[in-house]
Amino acid sequence: MPVSPIPAKFFLDLIKHQFTPIPLPTTDCTGQTIIVTGANAGIGLEAARHYARLGAAKLILACRSTAKGEAAKANIEASLATPGVTTIEVWPLDLCSFESVRHFCRRADTTLPRLDIFLANAGISTFRYSPAPDAEGYESTIATNVISTFLMAFMLLPTLRRTAAQHNTTPHLTIVTSDSHTFAEFSERNAPAIFPTYLTTAYPMADRYTTSKLLSLLLTRELADRAPSPVVINCVNPGFCRSTNLFDDWPVLAALLLRVVFFPLSRSADTGARVLLAAADGGPESHGAYLESGHVSTPSAYVSSTEGGEMQKRVWGELVVILEGVEPGVSKGV
Numbered sequence: 001m002p003v004s005p006i007p008a009k010f011f012l013d014l015i016k017h018q019f020t021p022i023p024l025p026t027t028d029c030t031g032q033t034i035i036v037t038g039a040n041a042g043i044g045l046e047a048a049r050h051y052a053r054l055g056a057a058k059l060i061l062a063c064r065s066t067a068k069g070e071a072a073k074a075n076i077e078a079s080l081a082t083p084g085v086t087t088i089e090v091w092p093l094d095l096c097s098f099e100s101v102r103h104f105c106r107r108a109d110t111t112l113p114r115l116d117i118f119l120a121n122a123g124i125s126t127f128r129y130s131p132a133p134d135a136e137g138y139e140s141t142i143a144t145n146v147i148s149t150f151l152m153a154f155m156l157l158p159t160l161r162r163t164a165a166q167h168n169t170t171p172h173l174t175i176v177t178s179d180s181h182t183f184a185e186f187s188e189r190n191a192p193a194i195f196p197t198y199l200t201t202a203y204p205m206a207d208r209y210t211t212s213k214l215l216s217l218l219l220t221r222e223l224a225d226r227a228p229s230p231v232v233i234n235c236v237n238p239g240f241c242r243s244t245n246l247f248d249d250w251p252v253l254a255a256l257l258l259r260v261v262f263f264p265l266s267r268s269a270d271t272g273a274r275v276l277l278a279a280a281d282g283g284p285e286s287h288g289a290y291l292e293s294g295h296v297s298t299p300s301a302y303v304s305s306t307e308g309g310e311m312q313k314r315v316w317g318e319l320v321v322i323l324e325g326v327e328p329g330v331s332k333g334v
């Protein structure tokens, strides 16, 4: 089957979700430790703000720029009705550097008494081919949105599990994907191996972001299959949100067109964040699921197809080899 021509259903679903009211998150986070990646801007910043409002004990803003992270921390603290409840820390994290990811996760493992929520929100969308030298030369979108995100998931899973055992709780690992996975062309699926194609310019960058989100969805499903309870693992589409920087690197005309056409449908970054918090508070039924607007939803037909299932195993196998090369033994924690 073709991975996905843009189906009419995509637009109908988009309209339905974009106008679904998303309630203010109310789950008490007292005592919890929460990591949000990409917490200095856009949806991640608003998600972090909600966690501080909900009384998390410790909130870690994982940001590649410490200055931007500190500004976000000040911004969040200034907006709280009762500041001082949550200890907010800015930890450096560059998803284009495997060493930075390893350092971050080791720090979490060795210094955090508990970890209740890992919200893997950081992501990029670009049409420019830019290899990440500190991520073995993988193209930056794939390095950021897929390989490093899952390196973090693998490395933080034991910390989440330990928290469940010690505190009799249900921690959450939530990965931010996108409904745009629906129209990924993913033409590299016919290559002998998928990930090596991201070391080259052989495949179009116009399709890279959507493909990265398709891959993250497939890999979340496989991770959840292999890592049953106690940690709830799921992925979420925040919906199309305005007031974020995601499209800032797009060619001017493409970004303008996107904003003009879709702006009337857009959600605020705060609403997108509410959707993320609902997923990271999901019940056992959300394990391995794709969530939209606060509920378990249906991913693209390709994801649920036999071909998609085979691809899920294939990319998982390739990813494990890469991650084992970066952090030997890391897959044993899954």
Ligand SMILES: NC(=O)c1ccc[n+]([C@@H]2O[C@H](COP(=O)([O-])OP(=O)(O)OC[C@H]3O[C@@H](n4cnc5c(N)ncnc54)[C@H](OP(=O)(O)O)[C@@H]3O)[C@@H](O)[C@H]2O)c1
Pocket (backbone or CB within 6 Å): 037, 038, 039, 040, 041, 042, 043, 044, 062, 063, 064, 065, 068, 093, 094, 095, 096, 121, 122, 123, 124, 144, 176, 177, 178, 179, 237, 238, 239, 240, 241, 242, 243, 244, 245, 246, 247
């Ligand atoms: N906005 C939408 O309409 C939409 C729709 C569907 C899915 N999403 C997803 O939602 C998530 C958040 O997007 P957003 O719209 O809030 O975008 P955004 O405003 O651009 O925020 C992205 C965040 O990720 C961080 N980041 C980027 N590269 C990084 C790296 N190498 N290491 C560490 N952090 C890095 C950014 O840091 P810097 O500030 O330093 O760049 C920023 O904090 C993304 O996963 C995106 O794919 C967004």
